[in-house]
Amino acid sequence: MGFTIGGTRGIREIRQSTRRRGRAAEGIAVAEYSGLWGWDVVPGARAYAGACSCGATNCAAPGAHPLDSTPVVHAGATLEEATGAWAKVPGAAVMLPVGRAFDVIEVAEEAGRQALVRLERLGLPLGPVTVTPQGRAQFFVAPGSAAELPDLLYRMAWDDTRLDLHALGPGCYLTAPPSDRAGRGPVRWLRAPAPDSAARPPAARLLIGTLAYVAHRSRA
Numbered sequence: 498m499g500f501t502i503g504g505t506r507g508i509r510e511i512r513q514s515t516r517r518r519g520r521a522a523e524g525i526a527v528a529e530y531s532g533l534w535g536w537d538v539v540p541g542a543r544a545y546a547g548a549c550s551c552g553a554t555n556c557a558a559p560g561a562h563p564l565d566s567t568p569v570v571h572a573g574a575t576l577e578e579a580t581g582a583w584a585k586v587p588g589a590a591v592m593l594p595v596g597r598a599f600d601v602i603e604v605a606e607e608a609g610r611q612a613l614v615r616l617e618r619l620g621l622p623l624g625p626v627t628v629t630p631q632g633r634a635q636f637f638v639a640p641g642s643a644a645e646l647p648d649l650l651y652r653m654a655w656d657d658t659r660l661d662l663h664a665l666g667p668g669c670y671l672t673a674p675p676s677d678r679a680g681r682g683p684v685r686w687l688r689a690p691a692p693d694s695a696a697r698p699p700a701a702r703l704l705i706g707t708l709a710y711v712a713h714r715s716r717a
Contacts, residue, residue, distance in 0.1 A: 522675050523591050528579040530591070530673065531570045534695035536598050538570040538579075539563045540589030541672060544680030550588065560679040563592055563670055572598065590676035596667030599624065599698045600642040601635045603663045604708055608715040609634020612708050613688060619707070624698030625690045627674065630682035635671060636708070642666070642701035649702055655709045662712045664701075 530536045543550040544560025551564060567589070570582045583589070595601055604612065606628050613634075616623055624637035643666025650656045665671070672678035674686050 523589075524580050524583050526591050526673065526675060527570055527583045528574075528576050529690075530593065531572055531574040531579050532576060534598075534690050535572045536695075537572050537594050538673075539592045539594060539670065540567040540583070540586040541592035541670065541676065543588060543590055543677070547680070558679070560590070560677070561672065563594075564589060590678070591673045592670045592676075593673050595665045595669040595671060596640060596643070598640065598696070599637040600640055600701070601665040601669070601671065602638055602642065602646070602701060602704065602708060603633050603635045603665060604712050605661050605715060606632040606634045608661070608708070608711045609636070609687065611715070612636075612704075612711040615707050615711065616704060621703050621707075622694065622699040623688060623704075624694045625686065626688040627671065628685050628687045629672070629678055630684065631678070634687060635665070636704060637695075637698040638701040638704065639698050645701060646705070649705045650709065653706055653709065655705075655713070658709075658713055659716070660709055660712045661716060662709055 527538050530538050541563050542556075542560050547559060549556035549559035549562075551562070556562075564586065567586050568582050570579050574582070609626065609628070613623070613626060626637065627635045629635065643664035646664040647656070650660075672684050674684050677683050
């Protein structure tokens with residue numbers, strides 16, 4: 498069974514099919530992320546009472562890293578492929594590799610909420626935005642944005658200012674809704690994926706001015 502990436506009919510079909518089969522919310526999310534939004538999905542570790550499900554006693558990031566030697570659900574996977582793969586890793590967190598379909602600009606949650614209001618009022622294109630239980634807002638931006646960030650901040654005269662603003666690029670992974678991160682609680686959508694933005698997140702240059710200004714004001 499295939500789906501058109503970004504199609505609202507596809508969303509309904511995935512949710513109806515997974516509910517009929519009794520699959521968990523994370524299985525539904527995996528099918529949506531891969532089949533509709535065009536994102537790879539990888540199984541991630543969970544944290545329980547401070548211990549990581551990976552089994553390492555000295556784990557550097559309990560409940561906040563991909564599991565080793567587990568299958569990737571690739572972008573464009575069918576419903577059967579996505580849910581079948583996820584059934585092989587019961588209890589895994591849903592994680593998205595950064596640097597493939599999107600990079601991420603991360604700020605403090607309150608700054609992110611303020612920036613999102615400003616950006617929407619300006620009518621600028623926006624991609625998905627998550628909020629983590631650690632109080633971070635994560636804005637999805639075009640791939641390659643992480644490498645461009647230092648130059649963007651320099652050209653906008655923000656390079657000499659200490660900002661709580663960071664870029665995540667290739668090699669990083671996000672825990673995606675509805676999974677919990679590091680045992681602290683669930684990641685949530687501040688701005689959910691939509692057909693017009695999930696597959697084509699905006700260039701970072703469109704958002705950085707507002708994000709940097711709000712981050713600076715919040716710090717002050």
